[in-house]
Amino acid sequence: MSVTRSLLRAALLALGLSGATCAADTPAAADINNCAKPEWPKEALRLGQHGKVTLEFLVGEDGAVRDARIAGSSGYPLLDVAAQDGIRRCRFKPATKDGQPVESWMKLQYVWTLDTTPRYDEATLKTMREAAAGGAPDAVLRLARVQLTPAQAAFDPPAAVAALRPLAARGNAAAQTLLGYCFETGTGVQRDRAQALALYTPAAAAGDADAQRGLARLNEQGKGARP
Secondary structure, three states: OOEEEEEEEEEEEEOOOOOOOOOOOEOOEOOHHHOOOOOOOHHHHHOOOOEEEEEEEEEOOOOEEEEEEEEEOOOOHHHHHHHHHHHHOOEOEOEEEOOEEEOEEEEEEEEEEEOOOOOOOHHHHHHHHHHHHOOOHHHHHHHHHHHOOOOOOOOOHHHHHHHHHHHHHOOOHHHHHHHHHHHHHOOOOOOOHHHHHHHHHHHHHOOOHHHHHHHHHHHHHHOOOOO
């Protein structure tokens, strides 16, 4: 799969300042090209997820991002969180008031773009289904990922969830991670944060990086962090 990660909306739009902040004479600014691009979450990439994330973020007097929140979701929590993580690594020239740096809220948009998403014909899908019916973990996982990808003709999240459950119950870390993501996001199943945590935890302990990120994300949300 050919992938392009791009920050297409480079314009920074100043927002109204909140609470303790006052109207600035000059808005905060940054060279977006010097901001580290967020890492595309592997699970989101495997599922062919893409879209736009609009962020609002608070730039402090020192130019560091002190807070970031989702103003417009991509529809995929993994991409939203990755965009938040990316903007927190940027440094800005702070806004000023009477020549002194002040806090200010800003806004920008990340656009996650996939150049191509492979689409499988019926013959290939039939072969994948036959292989998955044999119970081989890799075949079950491959078909489940296709069934969780909206661009595919075989898109069928409930079927993917049903196939992943027994594999996850047997301790397959990849299945636990993928099923945990389904419960986290309500994809093919009722959204259930506790169940997502229960699935991510053993997979994370087994070294699955996506599960570790999912576990950290849910634990942070449990502390009251804003999505």
